Amino acid sequence: MNPSPAAKTPIYAGVDVGASHTKVALIDTAGKLLGHAVKKSGVDFSATADTCLNIALRMADCRPEQVIRSISTGYGRHNVTYANGNRTEIGCHASGCYFYFPEAITVIDIGGQDNKIIKLDDGGKRISFKMNRKCAAGTGAFLEEMSIRLDIPLSEMDALARQSTETINIGSYCTVFSATEVLEYIRHGKKVQDIVKGLYVSVIRRVLEMDALTEMVVMSGGVVAHNPFLVDLAEEEIGRKIHTPPFPQLAGAIGAALYARNEDIKDSE
Secondary structure (H helix, E strand, O other): OOOOHHHHOOEEEEEEEOOOEEEEEEEOOOOOEEEEEEEEOOOOHHHHHHHHHHHHHHHHOOOHHHEEEEEEEOOOHHHOOOOOEEOOHHHHHHHHHHHHOOOOEEEEEEOOOOEEEEEEOOOOOEEEEEEEOOOOOOOHHHHHHHHHHHOOOHHHHHHHHHOOOOOOOOOOOOHHHHHHHHHHHHHOOOOHHHHHHHHHHHHHHHHHOOOOOOOOEEEEOHHHHHOOHHHHHHHHHHOOOOEOOOOHHHHHHHHHHHHHHHHHHHHHO
16 A cells, blocks of 8 residues: 555644644645644643644644654743754744745734734744733633633633624723622623624724834734734724734644744754
């Protein structure tokens, strides 16, 4: 029995170990995504990274020995036992988005615990970046907390927000104070759909306050992947089209895999 074409392919692994979720992406020499996996990071980052790699390998129909090089990134990047090196989240998210949009861009990455705004020139060189880690407002953790307060599954919030007929203002910068505002809106009989949309608008405004944007904007991250209505709202706020990569949640992992590929090519020259 002849091995499948994928089984003959040298592959590169990128591992993004976030505080919330771990992502693994496998690419070939052309940068084509062959396999991927996403799991909650849990309390054992190393074990989760191993599990994600195995899932991605099965999807790609590849063997572990075909992985030429692995690069890790994210909060738990030093916990990936099979990584040959690591890179910053900023560099990997920038690389992952620039691969799909090779021009001057502003990357907005909304994560579970932080937000990033990264500016790249038309050659992919980083011009500037800003990261917000001071408060959960504007992050996935904020939406998770609000879903608990509203007793609504997080997976249902995007669809609810789209049903809103009235935009209400959630003005607080603090998650605790935002929760108080939400309770007040509930007490005054506001529709849950309008409250959820108000929360989404609050997230976008917190992010957009971080920095000015260039003409071409790309949004990535797990929060964007599971809440695509955020992209629509961001477009309304800035008045122009916003782009997303094919797998927004995997942008950092794909960027890490691209680093692995590029380093291997450089070493081979």
